[in-house]
Amino acid sequence: MANYHGFVEYEKEFILDKDVTNDICLRLWGSYSSIQLFINGHLIHQSQNWNKDNPHTIGESPFTASIPLQFLKTDSINTIAVKSGTYSGWGGAVLFELGYVNKINRRFKQHIIKDVGVSSISLFIFIYFLFQYLLRKKEKYSLYIALSGLSVSLFIMGFFCHWYSLFNFAFSYWLLTFIGGINMYLLPIHFIHSFFNIKKGMIAKVFTVFYCTLSIFVFLEFSLTNQVFYFVKYIYIFFNLSYILVVPYLFFIGIKAIRQKLEFSKIMFIGILILGISFLLSMLSFASILRFDPPIGEGFFAMIVVFSFVLAKRFAQTHQNLETAHGDLISAANEIRELNDSLEVKVASRTRELSEKNELITESLEYAAQIQQSVLPAREEMVTLFEDYFTLWKPKGIVGGDIYWRHQHEDGFLFAVIDCTGHGVPGALLTMSVTSAMDYIVEQMNIFDPADVLFHLNNIMKGKLNQGSTDPFADDGLEIALVSCTNGMSRLHFAGSKLRLFALEKGEINEYKGSRYSIGFKRSRKDQKFEQHTIHFTEETRFFLTTDGFIEQSGGPKGFGLGWERFRKLLLESRGSMSETGSFLEKSFDDYRNEREQRDDVLVIGFTLDVD
Template sequence: MRKFLIYILTLFGILSAAMPAESQDLDSLWDVFNTVKDDTSKIILLNEEIGLYYESVNPDSAILMYDLAADIADKHIYNPGKVSKKHLFYFQFYKFTALRYAGMLYANFSEHTMAQKYFNNALSMTKMMYESGSTEKEKRILKGGLAACYVNIGITYYYTGVYEAAVSNYLKSLKLYEELISTCTNKSNRSKYKYGISTCYTNLGNIYQEQMSTEKALDYHFKSLEIKKEIEDKRGEGICLNNIGNTFLSKFNYKKAEEYYKKALDLAIKTNDTKSQSISYSNLGIVEKRLGNYDGAIEFYTTALKIKLELDDKNGITNVYSNIASLYISKADSIAKTESEKNMYISHALQYAEKALIIAREIKALPYVNEAYKNLMLVNKLRKNFKMAYLYADDYIVTKDSLFSDEKTVALNEMGAKYEAEKKQLKIDRLNNENKIKQVQIDKNKEEAQKQQLVINAIVIGLSVFLVFLLLVILLFMQKKKANKLLNFQKHEIQQKNDDLQQANHEILAQKEEIEVQRDLVVEQKDRIEEQKNLITTGIELAKNIQQSLLPHDEQAQNIFGNHFIIFKPKDIVSGDFYWGTKIDDLLIVTVADCTGHGVPGAFMSMMGISFLNEIVSKKKIFSAGEILDDLRASVISALKQKGFTGEQKDGMDMSLCVINTSNGNMQFAGAYNPCIIMKKSGEMIDLLPDKQPVAIYDRMKPFTNTECTLEKGDRIYLFSDGYVDQFGGPKGKKFRIAGLKELLIQTANLPIEHQKAKIQENLDQWMNGFEKNYDQIDDITVLGLVV
């Protein structure tokens, strides 16, 4: 050890003589390297000076320097006969350091596969050294190295989306750091171990945040922040503040998120930490975007991107690209005033989303790949390229399932709970071991007392009987008193340890009782939830009966529609679709509508639509198809109090409506997104197209088009919601599409109307359940066909 210190002091002396205090350029460093003779100094120089210098100017060369340091160390490691055991340990530790530094450099540039390779090699070497009979001091050094390696490996798993492996490594590291700090009195080393514990807390907080365990995440982040302040790690404080902001952001507490992001930014500016500045700018951009301030958001994103490009921070670059893509998607979907403006925003979003995907794939960062797929899915949906949108949606779901699942969340929580339980058990085991040591000492004292007695007996044999007896009595009394005093003291210590064990057992029993109380509470809450569910289901069944009473029943439908069929399949108990019809003199008025959503919300909207239609036709006597939809839209806007705010256009109806004069065959049609198909008796198909606007408030509202045509006896009219054509199924799991429905209507046009209905229903069942995979119904389905 003394010789090792001499090496270091000699090297530092050479460096001080060869390099100016403020300008240790590369030539000077290589001059020193070529001057020193011993390999120890060369390795330290490569690891701590030359490699560090190259990291800032040429990272590839820095890795070569660390590899060179490892190679020089190998010359001594694999020639053990030529080096002492003590020096062999230090050469192995130098190699471990070189491997870790290279791995950290790869990780900084997001090359996580190479980083893991170096970290695992360093970990294997350290484990081998730890198990090969090192001294206690060496084992303490190696334990710190193991803890650092586990953190490094955990971080690479985090950035590649393998969260369970990341948590496992973080907990291993945390356990080692806690063991080290529990026996450490050196102030400098305690600060290092606290830094390691803080790093573990930060990384665990990030993973629990990703898993949406926000309270647990906040607990870890605030613990980490407290340690960072204690050890005066300003950069670490900034990281913690950003992480706390991220967690509040995921809780939709934008005010708190912005508060912590600004604190982090102020600290980063004060410490001239450009990387942390870029993170804070990007985070503030997310807050501005969530609040609808798109101009402020793009300003923050642009500032963050400029810094990340200068730093070549690939993780950061792909993150900002994804954020900018998401922003342009929101602008295209909500604030674009013209089609050209919308297309411009879509083009920008596509450009940034594709850039993000390229880099995310390059660095194998699964969370960023998942975010890029999501943005590309949304962009292609806006472009109406539904095929690409579906493909990206599939990729998004697959990668998201790889990152997040209930099973993974449970596994991560179990890992944390297991760690805490092991921690308590170690404390109990340590107390038991201390008691065993005390008992061994008692037995040893008894044995020594017996030996002393034999010595005394041997000494007094030659003395007179009286003196022997007197001295023997005195000595025996004194020894017994001393032994009793010692035994009483040791008995007291054993009793104290037993009390500690009993206290620990009481705590465990108390925790067990608390767990049982929590379990009973969960069971009680489950029963309440089931009761609430039954009440809700009963209410929905009642709503179904009300809704059914508003729809034309079989006899009434026959009187209104004549020769017809109706396919009505709600997705839930009640439906967001409805069909309606009435006859007034020679006019037959019929409609099929698809209200916003399905289930209870859609059912309420459908009942409101039926009520308004009855009022418009029966009371107001409006018989023009276009005017009926205009008046219905006005009623919906008034009833829903729509003012034109973003998102309100999603509450309304898509529908097709026909007004048929049964005396002369004249038909009027008006549609809101939903078309009407006419099959002429001659076999010709006529497709009446709807207006591209809903029966609700809309940013470009215009009067509904009133289309007229002439029908002949025997012609068939088909009205339908989008549930049938949007249903997934078939051999490839795709939508049936309107083209498929048209083909089906052509094939069955000559069948009696009731047989045609059976074929359409049979086709739907076959599409959903007739192939390798069965598909659930995704929306309410309504198809109405009638013969003129």
């Protein structure tokens, strides 16, 4: 739209005292358009850009016009007239004063000092808290108080036409002053909600939408038309009326904070109260009831200063709390360091003690291993029994619960692979008891038949292990594979308790399973009979006995147990002497286990027999 054209005249009448001898002056704080100034019909000032055909030109900066005494009347009424072009429906001149030159200039300087001082402090608040917000981006109230300071500065400098003194351009008044004034009302609402962490209700949201819409409207209208005609003509009245709602709303939030006993709520309410008083005085000034400039801008400035003080106090308190916490952390760190040093000394001492005890235990276990190995049949004894053989004996610890036993008599020999419950020291202790019982059966009772040996072994071990007691934890026993062979006979007798005998000949493997009953356990019956197998063999027959440690070892890509099927396959793949077969099985076991822990004691015996 084209700019709104027209003229407007202001007149002021006064009677001059008779004793006036000095020149008086007229101070015009500014104008929105070019002007002409008359005294009793005499032209005493005209804007340099005055154009009677187009009064809408750039406005006039603040100036003081002297009024010569010869143009004044001392005996009748004098008339001052200001003729101005209109701008966006607003008249031209604003805030003119009449008086002595010295008085007017002094008052002007006071206004400058006050307004520039207020604006400078507001700008300092803006810069300081904007910096604080950048450091503490989670604290949005720092941003709100910073923008509030900027809005107050823009409004103060614009409302009293100081922007015209710096920038003789309509932008300096319309855009800066209106947008500053609009946001000067909105931002404290957001600040007080954010500071007290009070959720914004519908009223706060309506204020936000309303003032943001006004700011956008003013900016767009001025950018497109270089004026704010529609805003002044249609919307400005609603903007003025909204003032009446903002201040009571701030009072409401302040009282709510006090009732909730929130920190700093009373000091914050003082700032709101100062704003309320300035708002009341401004209303009285606008109504011409009180004769002074409306202090609405100063009221907002005072409230922002109070809010800034509270915010600075909170920052100082937070800093003090952080310093206290830092001191507490340092003290705690020192205590922890001292405790750690003390613990290190104790741990070092305890470690030495444990190391010494562990060394003693290790030495004891190594000695026990020597004893256990001394019980095992020596190589010289084994070669008298078998044509060829290997032993794969890998205890889980230094000592173990898997052992092999042999007894040789005039007519032949007995050989057994034994798996006692547990491993380590408990298993090793049980093996000593079992071998003692086996020696007793064959040497004292003269029993050499495998099934009969297992029958008596079961009863002896149940007695030794006190399996008749009611103690639920005393339930130990063993599994065994026992073979016997008579000199000059090509027959092997086998009886077992859960363990098996494998016979490999000409690429075929035969499997003989022991009875499914264990020996020596509470559940083992004293009258339990064991099945006996008789196997005919040749020089090519290869026999294998194993405990479950080899079979149940976990490994492979999925961590499954090795199993009987893989074991049989390994036996079929074995080649060469029995010693080579033992090495092959050991390597296969280690490859399958890979880096996994050995689960149990491992014992595998392979042998061949002489047919003669």
